Amino acid sequence: MKGKNLRNKITDSQIYKSVFRHTYTDTKENRTLQIKSNVFLHLHPVKIPSHAMKIRFTWCMGGITFFMFLVEVITGILLMFYYRPVPEYVYLDMKYLEFDVPFGIILRNLHRWAAHLMLVTIMLHMLRVFLTGSYKPPREFNWVIGVVLLVTTFLLSFTGYLLPWDQLAYWAITVGTNMIRAAPVIGHEGPFALLNKYNDVRFMILGGTEIGANALLRFYVLHIMALPAAAIIFMAVHFWRIRKDGGISRPL
Amino acid sequence: MTEKKKHLVWPDLAFMEFLTAIALTIILIVWGLLANAPLLEIASPTRSENPSKAPWYFVGLQELLVYFDPWIAGVMIPAIIILCLMVIPYIDRDPHGSGEYTFSLRKLAIINFIFGFLMWLILIFIGYFLRGPNWQLYLPWESWEKVKELEENLWSLNPEIGLISLIIYFGLGMMMPKLIKKDFYKKCGFVRYVIIMLSILLMYFVPVKIFLRLVFNIKYVLVTPWFNI
Numbered sequence: 001m002k003g004k005n006l007r008n009k010i011t012d013s014q015i016y017k018s019v020f021r022h023t024y025t026d027t028k029e030n031r032t033l034q035i036k037s038n039v040f041l042h043l044h045p046v047k048i049p050s051h052a053m054k055i056r057f058t059w060c061m062g063g064i065t066f067f068m069f070l071v072e073v074i075t076g077i078l079l080m081f082y083y084r085p086v087p088e089y090v091y092l093d094m095k096y097l098e099f100d101v102p103f104g105i106i107l108r109n110l111h112r113w114a115a116h117l118m119l120v121t122i123m124l125h126m127l128r129v130f131l132t133g134s135y136k137p138p139r140e141f142n143w144v145i146g147v148v149l150l151v152t153t154f155l156l157s158f159t160g161y162l163l164p165w166d167q168l169a170y171w172a173i174t175v176g177t178n179m180i181r182a183a184p185v186i187g188h189e190g191p192f193a194l195l196n197k198y199n200d201v202r203f204m205i206l207g208g209t210e211i212g213a214n215a216l217l218r219f220y221v222l223h224i225m226a227l228p229a230a231a232i233i234f235m236a237v238h239f240w241r242i243r244k245d246g247g248i249s250r251p252l
Numbered sequence: 253m254t255e256k257k258k259h260l261v262w263p264d265l266a267f268m269e270f271l272t273a274i275a276l277t278i279i280l281i282v283w284g285l286l287a288n289a290p291l292l293e294i295a296s297p298t299r300s301e302n303p304s305k306a307p308w309y310f311v312g313l314q315e316l317l318v319y320f321d322p323w324i325a326g327v328m329i330p331a332i333i334i335l336c337l338m339v340i341p342y343i344d345r346d347p348h349g350s351g352e353y354t355f356s357l358r359k360l361a362i363i364n365f366i367f368g369f370l371m372w373l374i375l376i377f378i379g380y381f382l383r384g385p386n387w388q389l390y391l392p393w394e395s396w397e398k399v400k401e402l403e404e405n406l407w408s409l410n411p412e413i414g415l416i417s418l419i420i421y422f423g424l425g426m427m428m429p430k431l432i433k434k435d436f437y438k439k440c441g442f443v444r445y446v447i448i449m450l451s452i453l454l455m456y457f458v459p460v461k462i463f464l465r466l467v468f469n470i471k472y473v474l475v476t477p478w479f480n481i
Binding site: 028031032034035041044045046047048049050052053057060063064067068071091094095098105106108109110111112113114116117119123126127130131132133134135136137139140141143144147150151154157158161164165166167168169170171172174175176178179180181182183184187189190191192210211249250251 | 257258259260261262263264265266268269272273276277280281283284285287288289290291292293294295296297299300301304305306307308309310313314317321322323325326327328334337338340341342344346347348349350351352353354358361362365369478479
């Protein structure tokens with residue numbers, strides 16, 4: 001009896017009630033409120049059509065991509081505690097992370113493998129959306145946002161690729177950025193080049209003519225700040241528009 | 253078709269999402285315990301890797317460097333892919349097959365999309381698994397120790413012949429559906445028709461060029477003082 005009294009005292013208190021807006025007895029109303037009064041869950045509607053629950057319809061790929069993004073954010077923030085984007089330190093930090101930091105190697109592995117997985121799932125998500133014709137009106141613009149998110153994901157992965165500062169990273173980014181100097185007009189080796197080695201688009205991206213300290217810092221800032229911010233903004237629009245455009249697509 | 257049955261998100265869907273998240277977390281942790289992310293020696297600008305490979309998702313574009321100049325393989329092709337993906341909802345105005353899996357109602361759209369998707373994957377596969385030193389073809393059981401040398405026995409078409417064949421390819425391609433299937437052109441309208449056909453022809457130009465290079469050793473179809481295609 002005493003326990004119940006205490007419990008009632010807590011659940012009746014102003015503090016508790018200010019945090020938890022409804023009770024948790026299993027009623028239809030509470031199931032609705034659980035979605036409606038929770039900022040994260042209210043991404044979802046209260047009810048969804050049963051075909052939207054079927055893995056064979058959705059493949060669950062959009063949701064998994066989002067989950068991978070969350071994994072990247074969490075592991076990424078933890079990795080940042082051990083990582084300094086300066087050529088003198090960066091490789092030592094990588095070794096430190098691998099051999100000294102408790103669970104450091106697993107942290108890095110999680111970040112790497114989740115990134116690979118995210119690229120796979122986002123491509124499969126696009127395939128699924130195409131095959132179900134889900135880009136058709138009124139969802140045209142959400143498909144365009146999806147393409148933006150696809151490109152952002154590729155860029156996130158590409159900028160992260162340089163950060164370990166090993167031979168694999170260095171030469172992969174060399175291959176990637178060497179193509180950029182062949183861009184027409186804005187690259188110094190492309191057709192109709194207007195600019196030179198010191199002011200073309202590749203110079204802007206690398207902050208120099210070679211991959212060095214500036215490139216590392218630029219890729220780092222893009223990777224941990226600019227691109228994730230862009231991804232979050234576009235994701236917000238993407239998810240919001242799913243709801244506004246009538247929820248998950250269904251047969252007409 | 254008009255299935256009215258609905259599920260409550262809480263707890264039905266939320267429960268499934270929760271289980272999926274747990275399953276994925278386990279998969280990632282097991283994967284992370286079994287395999288380490290690669291870390292080679294420290295970056296050195298003076299010691300290049302042979303082969304230097306782009307990250308796997310861009311290796312398909314790198315593979316295209318065999319067949320195209322960098323400004324096409326590395327810049328124009330990705331830019332065109334992104335643009336084409338973005339315009340898909342505005343050029344495919346057929347309302348059929350929205351929200352369901354159907355092939356019979358959307359043959360043209362699905363065949364072309366799958367073709368592009370598979371080409372992207374196959375190029376990645378070749379670039380990632382079958383390319384070794386000097387970007388030569390190494391089958392999985394061939395050793396990279398015996399480095400294959402570059403064989404360059406390539407030739408290019410005359411500028412005149414090249415220009416004519418390009419005009420024939422794109423011209424005929426543009427005309428074809430209009431002549432064979434008149435209502436397709438009517439349904440699309442001029443602008444949409446041009447964009448659809450141009451993007452399809454550009455996409456199929458990639459395997460055509462690969463074929464010309466592999467079978468006839470043609471380096472460029474069109475040589476101009478400013479750029480080569």
